[in-house]
Amino acid sequence: MTGSWSQAASATLHCLTGCAIGEVLGLAIGTALGLSTLTTIVLAVVLAFVFGYGVTITPVLRAGVPLATALGVAFAADTVSITVMEVIDNLVVLVVPGAMDAGLGSWLFWGSLAFALAVAFVVTVPVNRWLIGRGKGHAVVHQYHH
Template identity: 35%
Template sequence: MITRVEDVFAPAIEVLRPILSDPMVAVAWALLVGISIGILVWDIRNRNRALPSLMKGVWTLVTVYSGPFGLALYWYAGRTQISNDSVWRRGVRSTAHCYSGCGAGEVFGITLAQGVLALAVGWVAAITFGLAYVFGYSLTVEPLMQEGVGFREAMADAFYSETPSITIMEVVAIGADLLLASHAHTGDILFWMALALSLSLGFIAAYPVNVVLVRLGVKEGMKNPAEMGGG
């Protein structure tokens, strides 16, 4: 089955690997990420201080993972200046919340299992999936417990609301990363660039799932930032 999947995506892989291995592309991407983070930090400090600390952290991680794409998501759905809220914006915020935690688990898992320990593909996938769930659930469980919800209830809520999103996100993200760079190590440009691309692909895949969950009332989609007033 793995060979069949590789055959299906072989043309895309052949195009993407040389691009993602190019030092100039890596430098350009690093500059874009740095600029995007600078814009985000400036906007939060000067215009959006009213955002909760959790969401400030979420948008920072989203922009670290996805650069200008992450900044565009923040501009569309995360600022207090948005003109009107919608299920689409709520879906973005919900996906971003999931993405920030799962992304951290994926980065840590891939770096440890593949980049440092050089484990087999199956172990890399298993460890990374496990850490993505742990990090993703914790970002839901911890705030609920701070509000007085018991651990079991918080875990049940996280499992019910986050599992579909995390599963789709990580199947796509980890799958894309392993297809592009399963034999790369931390010293290879391909390792980091494939990881960055795979994270954004995971967000895109999970977004429709979160929109449906928000529309069905399974997830709230995070609070409307416009209700918090100008920063």
């Protein structure tokens, strides 16, 4: 049993929204403050998870689900997707020569980040398709998205 490609793409785009907000903020803050590469990436990953879960939990809470249950739904829905997305996009940014040392005014910084997020999206869609097809991942949150 597998989910449809359109469901997987939609779930991945949903996940990418929160991840991208956190990733961009984390990399921008870390770069602006002159933090080390490792510290900047850790900050970006933490914020990606915070915003990724935040994008998922908001409609669940609006559906009247108690906070503890809504947190469980968000964790079940997005943990694998966010993890895959973060591993891929950070690896891509790290392998682009000079990307982590480029300033916020650099096309290299923003271009590598956009490219990394696009690659992460492409890699994560099949993962989400597989999860949805098994009633896991973003499939657990669909009942709350009206």
